[in-house]
Structure formats: C-alpha cells, structure tokens
Amino acid sequence: MEQLVMASTFEYTPLEEPDIRLLVLDPGQHLDPLSGSIVATIHxxxxxxxxxxxxxxxxxxxxxxxxxIALRVMPSANSTTSKPSDDNTPSDATSGVLAIGQNLSAALRHLRLETGTRVLWCDSICINQHDIDERSAQIRRMGDIFNHAQCVLVWLGLPDQHSHLAIQTLEEFSDYIDFTNVEEALLSNRINVKQKAAELLRDMETALPFSPQQWQALEALLSRTWFRRLWVRQEILLARNTVALVGGDSIQWQHFSGAIDLISTKRLTLEAVRPLHLSIHFFNMQGFGYMRHLRDLFYLVALTHNCEATDPRDRIYGLLGLAGGDFVSNISIDYKKDVKEVYRDALIDASVWHADLKLLSFCDSASEPTWVPDFDRIQHLRPITTSRSALCTDVEGKVIDFGHIWLKGVRCDTITEVLGPEDGTIEQLRSTIVKGAVRFLGPDPDAWTQSEVKKFLLAVLVNDYNIYPPHVDGLWNYLASWVRLETIPEVKALQFIHYLTGRSLYMTRMGYPMLGPRGCRPGDVVCVFLGSHLPTVIRPMENGEYHVKGPATHPALLYGEALLGELPEGWRLQYTTRKLDPVFESPDGSQQRIDPRLADITLPEGKELRWRDNCTPFWYTAEIDRWTDFDPRATIEELSKRGVKIEQFTLS
Structure with a gap:
C-alpha cells in the first residue's frame, strides 16, 4: 500500500493569472479516507x-x-490553465495522493458533509508549496482570497476537556454586548454594552461571574497554537464573515473577540486570578481588534512581534495585505530573496511612503548592515510604539548602496555607564531596576522628588501615561518598596521589568537613566534622527561611519526635546484611539493636534494651515499646489535658524 501511495503522488499543473485552485471536498463519514477534486478557476x-x-x-x-488526501483534477471552463473535456465532464480517476498535516486533516474531516461536496480554499492544498514562484504569486493574492470568501472558517483544533465550556462561556458573555456600530466603538477604544452589563463593568471590584473551571477553560483555549501564528491576523482581519470552530463547537468571530475585549476591561479580576498567562493570551487576542484599523506597517509589525512565522520573510509578507500605501504594491513577494534584502526593501519603501523612520526602531545590534532591522529577532523583545522624538520632521536621508545609508539627525548624549542586566533572569532584571533607581534617585526613597521619579519611570516604563496621576503615586510607592527590598505584587514587578527584558539600563553623560539595546558600551552615541520616534544608539567606527545598536528610551529625548525643547509645563501626549494617533493635551484637559511649542512661531510665507474632515491638520502651498502633514515651522531650515545643530551620519 505504501508503494502505491508513493507511486501516485499528486502532480500539480501550472497556474496562470488570475487563477487560483479550489478544493471540492468529497462527502463522507468521519473515519472515511479524505478525497476531493482540485479545480483551477479565475479569481x-x-x-x-x-x-x-x-x-x-x-x-x-x-x-x-x-x-x-486523494485528489482528482477537475477541468473548468472558467480557468485559463484548464480546458474542459469534449463532454465537459471531469474525470473520476484519482490523479494522485497529497500528504497533509494532521491538523488540516482533522479540520477537513469535521468540515466535510455527509452528502454533497463542499468547496474550500486552504493554502497547503491549493498552492503548490514546492513551486517557489507559484507560492510567491499566490501569497500576494491571499488578501483577496480571504476577503472574498463567503466565510472564513477558523479551525482552532480538536476538542478537549475544556473547549466546550470555553466556547459556551464566550457565547454567554457576548450577550452582554450591543454589536450595533461595533466598528465605530472599536475605533474609539470602547465597547457598547447592554444595560444588564453596565453595573458589572462599572464596579471594577466586582469579580466576573466565572468559576475557576471557566477561567481554566479560557486559558486552555487561548493558548492554542492558532492564536500565535502571524498569518492568521491577515486572514481574519480581511474576512467579511468568520466562524471559529473547535471540533463540533462553533461561535461567530465577532462574538468571540467581543467577549474577550469585554473580559479584558476587568483587569483587576484578571490579575487576581491568573496574573501572567491569561494576561499574555488576552493581549494576543486583543491584537486582532487593535490591528483592524491600522495600516501603518510599523504598527502592524509591532503588534505581531511575538507571533510565530515559519519563514522569517513572512514577518513582512504576512502583513502586506493589511498595510496601506502605494509602496505595498512595489514590494514583490519573492521567496528567492535573501531575508536581509526583504527587510531592507520594506524599511526603505515604508519610510519613504510614511515619511518617517519608525521601522528603524526594530534594529537591535543586527548583523551588517546594522541599519537594516531584523524583524525576526524581536520576537521576544517588546517593541516601543509610543514617543515622538523627531516625528515632527520629514526623513532626511539617502541610500548609498546595499550596505550604507546616510541620515540627518542631532547628536544628543553619550553612554557613560552600563547598569545591567548581565542575563535575562527575573532576579537580574529586578536587581538592575533597583540599581538604576538608587543610582539616579538615591538610596533613600523619602528623599526622592516627584520630577526625578517621573524621569526614571519614563525611562523604564516608556509611556508617559505612567507618570501622571493616579498612576505615578502608586508606581512611586512600589518602586520605593522594591528599593527597600520589600515584596511588591507580581503584576507590578512584571510592569517594571517588561521593557527591560532583552534590553539593558545605562547612565548617560547628561546624567539620565536610559533603556537601550544589549551590548552598548561607554562612548556609544545617543542620536535623534529626523523622522524617528525614538532616540537611537549608534557606535562610532574608525572609518568615520557608525553602526546602529538600536532604539533607546531617554527621558529627555522622547517628545521632540532635541528639536523643539521641552513641552510646556503640564502638557502631555495622549493616545486616544486605536489608530494610535496622539494629540497634545493641555493642563486643563483640552486637546489639540498642533504642537504647542510651535504656536508662537509665524508660518513661513506661502504656507497655509488647513484641516481635514477628521480634524487632522495639513499645510498647503498654493504656489506649487502641494500639501504636507509636516509643520513647515519644523523644517531643517527653520530648525537651523533656531540653533538646532543637525549633522549627517553615514550608517553601515
């Protein structure tokens, strides 16, 4: 029998544009052998x-x-590569047998009908995985394939002792949600709930009505492999109708994700029940909602950094269907390309289109050229998405050759001391935080000042959300307890070391603590490149060039201080929606889109401030009929007039 199988391996016939293959799955009982027809059809x-x-x-x-699975070739009149036979009937002869994974096999056995065929698309059968050119061409089309499917069937796997209870719990809890205008609600960071849920959610001290068995079931379900895969993000977010299945249990995806979002609003309960595992699983699941309204490749990469991808090139290819901008069509999906080349092209094309260098923050002491990010190495390194070190300016740079680029920026500071950690153990991370606090704030917490505590928190916790009431006082007390060698709640300990994991803490010549990439040393330069959202650590080389070490969180360089000076007293940046577009908030709580540090500077002649329907500003030049999102009061020319010293750096 084995020899027969080996002798009749299924042979694919070539595909041409705009064809795809579909699997017409034969009916059968659960234990019957799998069989079906492959048909090429225009899509x-x-x-x-x-x-x-x-x-x-x-x-x-x-x-x-x-x-x-035994497969037959079914000719189709709609295909450019298959021609119908004279009598227009497909052959019943088995063309061959194709090996498929056990998980797909289980899915097909649960999905096939007892009577009648079912037409399906699944990548491992409908794409010739051994033909690199075909795989590259078909993967480019996966966005359209999932977008135009009648239904996307999310196969989470076979049932276990917990899965039925988990699906039942999510279905029951989704009944609290009003799904009217759900897209608008997600965009505004809110969930519309029915009246019966309002009181439960209003009181954060009231536990959710879940038993320990229900929490265990949810954790078991959300820890399944599917939720960690990168490709599934595109597949779900582009779908029009989605159903999740675990064996014979099913639930509408909107109910599934809505229930998870609602449960996640009860953070206190989550932390009390399962502080680590559930928080991670829920965060991974919430990423689907956050990504729905994002088109910037930087944020898409950041929100999928801990997802799994078999091929490192899929860190980019698996997100192109979600990314916005004409540059996407310029990125060719080609699995013959070197991984570094794929990452380099993505950085250049996205940076030119978005006019920023946010993707540069994914550099982490990568192999040369060091300015090319290594998106695969950051899987266990939490990306830093907030801050606006120099996002008020356009990118000023030029690619010299494959290994060199020059960028313009401001030399700001220098590393003088390495505080640690030496490894990634929890004890080393905790010890580094305590060492940094004592080094910067002093050994006596009673002598600390609020302004200095805020700077330290900003360096290690990154987001300025943490340095304003009511959060700052609690974090101050937890940090003081840690310095006094007292025990603090696990969730707070994890918060302090979260960004430090995979990174190191340093002291700089300006006297600030700074979080940066591992492997930096005294003498490394802290620079703010025009168009970047974070400071960057670079290392001077003997030939006058620089190697990029990676992004840093310098508390005096996170919000445009290198170019515009400090924000006025009491002002802050607020991230109000899932689009991650911040606004400037004044001390009285009013918000605006224009940087208050530019308010008293006259617009250059010929420039006009205008507003879009969504209340975002742009600047128009009538003489050349051009517009820009960048305030012309922050151009290189205007900054130079204000005494900002901008240099050119060659990176290799």
Missing amino acids: SCKQRRVPQYEAISYAWGDQTNPDR
Whole structure:
C-alpha cells in the first residue's frame, strides 16, 4: 500500500493569472479516507469573476506524521490553465495522493458533509508549496482570497476537556454586548454594552461571574497554537464573515473577540486570578481588534512581534495585505530573496511612503548592515510604539548602496555607564531596576522628588501615561518598596521589568537613566534622527561611519526635546484611539493636534494651515499646489535658524 501511495503522488499543473485552485471536498463519514477534486478557476475582482468558496484559517502544526488526501483534477471552463473535456465532464480517476498535516486533516474531516461536496480554499492544498514562484504569486493574492470568501472558517483544533465550556462561556458573555456600530466603538477604544452589563463593568471590584473551571477553560483555549501564528491576523482581519470552530463547537468571530475585549476591561479580576498567562493570551487576542484599523506597517509589525512565522520573510509578507500605501504594491513577494534584502526593501519603501523612520526602531545590534532591522529577532523583545522624538520632521536621508545609508539627525548624549542586566533572569532584571533607581534617585526613597521619579519611570516604563496621576503615586510607592527590598505584587514587578527584558539600563553623560539595546558600551552615541520616534544608539567606527545598536528610551529625548525643547509645563501626549494617533493635551484637559511649542512661531510665507474632515491638520502651498502633514515651522531650515545643530551620519 505504501508503494502505491508513493507511486501516485499528486502532480500539480501550472497556474496562470488570475487563477487560483479550489478544493471540492468529497462527502463522507468521519473515519472515511479524505478525497476531493482540485479545480483551477479565475479569481478576479477587476473582472467581477469571483467563485463561491469558504477559506480555512488554521495552524499547519507538526508535519512529520502526515495524513493523505486523494485528489482528482477537475477541468473548468472558467480557468485559463484548464480546458474542459469534449463532454465537459471531469474525470473520476484519482490523479494522485497529497500528504497533509494532521491538523488540516482533522479540520477537513469535521468540515466535510455527509452528502454533497463542499468547496474550500486552504493554502497547503491549493498552492503548490514546492513551486517557489507559484507560492510567491499566490501569497500576494491571499488578501483577496480571504476577503472574498463567503466565510472564513477558523479551525482552532480538536476538542478537549475544556473547549466546550470555553466556547459556551464566550457565547454567554457576548450577550452582554450591543454589536450595533461595533466598528465605530472599536475605533474609539470602547465597547457598547447592554444595560444588564453596565453595573458589572462599572464596579471594577466586582469579580466576573466565572468559576475557576471557566477561567481554566479560557486559558486552555487561548493558548492554542492558532492564536500565535502571524498569518492568521491577515486572514481574519480581511474576512467579511468568520466562524471559529473547535471540533463540533462553533461561535461567530465577532462574538468571540467581543467577549474577550469585554473580559479584558476587568483587569483587576484578571490579575487576581491568573496574573501572567491569561494576561499574555488576552493581549494576543486583543491584537486582532487593535490591528483592524491600522495600516501603518510599523504598527502592524509591532503588534505581531511575538507571533510565530515559519519563514522569517513572512514577518513582512504576512502583513502586506493589511498595510496601506502605494509602496505595498512595489514590494514583490519573492521567496528567492535573501531575508536581509526583504527587510531592507520594506524599511526603505515604508519610510519613504510614511515619511518617517519608525521601522528603524526594530534594529537591535543586527548583523551588517546594522541599519537594516531584523524583524525576526524581536520576537521576544517588546517593541516601543509610543514617543515622538523627531516625528515632527520629514526623513532626511539617502541610500548609498546595499550596505550604507546616510541620515540627518542631532547628536544628543553619550553612554557613560552600563547598569545591567548581565542575563535575562527575573532576579537580574529586578536587581538592575533597583540599581538604576538608587543610582539616579538615591538610596533613600523619602528623599526622592516627584520630577526625578517621573524621569526614571519614563525611562523604564516608556509611556508617559505612567507618570501622571493616579498612576505615578502608586508606581512611586512600589518602586520605593522594591528599593527597600520589600515584596511588591507580581503584576507590578512584571510592569517594571517588561521593557527591560532583552534590553539593558545605562547612565548617560547628561546624567539620565536610559533603556537601550544589549551590548552598548561607554562612548556609544545617543542620536535623534529626523523622522524617528525614538532616540537611537549608534557606535562610532574608525572609518568615520557608525553602526546602529538600536532604539533607546531617554527621558529627555522622547517628545521632540532635541528639536523643539521641552513641552510646556503640564502638557502631555495622549493616545486616544486605536489608530494610535496622539494629540497634545493641555493642563486643563483640552486637546489639540498642533504642537504647542510651535504656536508662537509665524508660518513661513506661502504656507497655509488647513484641516481635514477628521480634524487632522495639513499645510498647503498654493504656489506649487502641494500639501504636507509636516509643520513647515519644523523644517531643517527653520530648525537651523533656531540653533538646532543637525549633522549627517553615514550608517553601515
């Protein structure tokens, strides 16, 4: 039997644009062998020729002990590569047998009908995985494939002792939600709930009505492999109708994700029950909601940094269907390309389109050229998405060759001391935080000043959300307790070391604590490049060039201070929606889009401030009929007039 299987391996016929393959799954009982037909058919939105099918979103899983599916080739009159036979009937002869993973096999056995065929698209069968050119071409089309599927079927795996209770719990809790205008609610960081849920959510001290068994079931479900896969983000976010399945149990995806978002609002309860594991799993799940309204490649990469991808090039390719901007069409999906080349092209194309260098913050002492991010190495390093060190300016730079680029920026500070940690153990991380606090604030917490505590918290916790009431006083007390060698709640300990994990703490010539990449040393330069959102640590080389070490959180350089000086007293940046577009908030709570540090500076002649319908500003030049999002009062010319010393750095 094995020899027969090996002798009849399924052979793919080539595909041409705009064809895709579909699997017409034969009916059968659960234990019957899998079989079906492969049909090539036109899938073209431009031609308005889109077949009817359902797409499966699943995790490939272990491929070492595959199952098999017998496949026939079914000619189709709609295909550019297959021609119907004279009598227009497909052959019943088996064309061959294809090996498939056990997880896909289980999905197909649960999805096939007892009578009648079911038309499906699943990548490992419908794409010839051994043809790199075809795989590259078809993956470019996956966005359209999932977007136009009648339904996306999320296969979470076989049932276990917890799964039925988990699905039942989520379905019951989703009944608290009013799904009217749910997209608008998500965009504004809120959840519309029915009246019966309002009181429960209003009182954060009241526990959710879940038993320990329900919490255990939720944790078991959310820890499944599917939730960690990168590709599934695109598959779900582009779908129009989605159903999640665990064995024979199913739930509408909108109910699933809505219930998770609602449960996540009860953070105190979560932390009390399962402080670490559930928080991580819930955060991964919430990422789907955050990503729904994001089109900036930087934020998409940041929110998927801890997802799993078999091929490191998929760190970019798996997100192109979600990214916005004409640059996306310029990025060719080509699995013959070197990984470094894929990352380099993504950095350059996205930076030019978005006119910023946010992707540069994913550099972390990578191999040369060091200015090219290594998106795969950051999987266990939490990205820093907030801050606006120099986002008020456009990018000023030029690619010299594959290994060199020059950028303009401001030399701001120098590392003078390495505080640690030497490794990534919890004790080393805690010891580094205490050492840094004592080094910067002093050994006696009673002598600390609020302004200095805020600077230290900003360095290690990154977001200025933490340095304003009511958070700052509590964090101050927890930090003081740690310095006194007292025990603090686990969730607060994790908060202090979260960004430090994978990074090191340093002291600088200006006397500030600074979080930066591992491996920096005294003499390394802290620079703010134009168009970047974070300071960058660079190392001077003997030939006058610089190596990029990575991003840093310098408390005096996070909000444009290197270019515009400090924010006026009491002003802050507020991130109010899931679009992650901050506004400037005054001491009285009023908000505005214009940087208050530019308010008293006259606009250059010929420049006009205008406003879009969504209340965001842009500046128009009538003489050349051009507009820009960058305030012309913060151009290189205007900054130089104000005494800002801007240098050119060659990075290699």
